[in-house]
Amino acid sequence: MAEHGHDHSHDVSTTGHTWDDEDGFPLQEYNNPLPTWWLYTFYATIVYAVIYWFLYPAWPLVNSFTKGMLGANMYQELAAEEAAAKEKRKGIEAKLANLPLEDIAKDNQLWQFAMSSGKAIFGDNCAPCHGAGGVGSQAGGYPILVDDDWLYGGTMATIQETITHGRAGMMPAHDKANGGAFTSSQVAELTEYVLDLSKRSSNKEAAQKGKALFNGEAGCNNCHGDNGKGSLLDTAGGQKIEPSIGAPNLADAIWLYGGDPATIQATIAKGRNGHMPAWGDSGRLSAMDIKMVTVYVHGLGGGKKAGK
Ligand code: HEC
Numbered sequence: 001m002a003e004h005g006h007d008h009s010h011d012v013s014t015t016g017h018t019w020d021d022e023d024g025f026p027l028q029e030y031n032n033p034l035p036t037w038w039l040y041t042f043y044a045t046i047v048y049a050v051i052y053w054f055l056y057p058a059w060p061l062v063n064s065f066t067k068g069m070l071g072a073n074m075y076q077e078l079a080a081e082e083a084a085a086k087e088k089r090k091g092i093e094a095k096l097a098n099l100p101l102e103d104i105a106k107d108n109q110l111w112q113f114a115m116s117s118g119k120a121i122f123g124d125n126c127a128p129c130h131g132a133g134g135v136g137s138q139a140g141g142y143p144i145l146v147d148d149d150w151l152y153g154g155t156m157a158t159i160q161e162t163i164t165h166g167r168a169g170m171m172p173a174h175d176k177a178n179g180g181a182f183t184s185s186q187v188a189e190l191t192e193y194v195l196d197l198s199k200r201s202s203n204k205e206a207a208q209k210g211k212a213l214f215n216g217e218a219g220c221n222n223c224h225g226d227n228g229k230g231s232l233l234d235t236a237g238g239q240k241i242e243p244s245i246g247a248p249n250l251a252d253a254i255w256l257y258g259g260d261p262a263t264i265q266a267t268i269a270k271g272r273n274g275h276m277p278a279w280g281d282s283g284r285l286s287a288m289d290i291k292m293v294t295v296y297v298h299g300l301g302g303g304k305k306a307g308k
């Protein structure tokens, strides 16, 4: 019969058990021993387990566990490692505390430590405004910290000062409707001049009028400089501008709030008051944390040159 056509005539060892199925075909139990290598591996694992039980903590007891002959204890090991790490951290922090900011970069181990701690501090405290990694956000007027364009300055000392005491940007409103002294068409002319500073004006006549207002009646140059290059890079009537004013460079392609005509016009008309919280004065960060986050911000890529 084809469906039962298995050939039972092989020379196989059987266990001797035989059953007859209904059709009268014998059903036999074969004896296929496990491979020797497998068996020995299996015995070895049993021996290993028994030895392990004796040497290491293994079996749970009612309120405890078998401790093992070696006295190994992962909780103790962890605690010891943690204590050692803490000791090391203390040593590094003591060194950091005494080192002037500028010298931290000279010691590679300290630099690495400050950078990685600073990164964590930044992620917890600063990233909500300045973005992960300091990419900034125009929507909130949060400056980019990864470029080399600064409102207040990119030296270690200035960055530390900014973080410790905070900053308050004060861009006055100029439109009469917002308490300023200028008409909407004057605000439009000022906007045209600001566009001209980055070579985007399409109305040179309005831009010329805007320029006269900028450096004259409106006094924009007192903060932004005679060439609109900002309080750090420019001068006003040959005088150095107070750097803590933090008036941005209007002649570059980097914008705090946005460089499209509508946003520029809104800024001039209504003013802006960007607020960078104080982290030291408020006690929100320790001097050590501020030091480390300063190193991190400076190291983001922008803080190489002084000023801009
Ligand atoms: C609540 C939002 C907010 C948080 C949080 C915040 N900042 Fe700021 N930060 C600002 C704003 C807004 C400015 C720009 C101030 C201005 O417009 O004058 C600024 C400016 C700065 C500047 C000056 C940039 C320049 O161009 O000179 C630095 C540096 C800075 N922040 C670092 C930090 C660090 C480090 C932290 C975390 C410890 C932090 N900020 C947390 C909002 C914030």
Ligand code: HEC
Binding pocket: 141, 168, 169, 170, 171, 172, 174, 190, 191, 194, 214, 218, 219, 220, 221, 222, 223, 224, 245, 246, 247, 248, 249, 250, 254, 255, 256, 257, 258, 259, 264, 267, 268, 272, 273, 274, 275
């Ligand atoms: C008292 C100083 C001061 C005066 C005067 C002033 N500004 Fe400003 N301006 C600032 C500051 C500071 C900021 C940044 C605001 C902030 O940090 O929130 C700013 C921001 C701006 C911005 C936004 C730039 C950006 O990157 O988004 C524009 C545009 C601008 N000012 C144009 C003008 C014009 C035009 C005038 C004159 C009508 C003027 N400002 C007068 C201080 C001043």
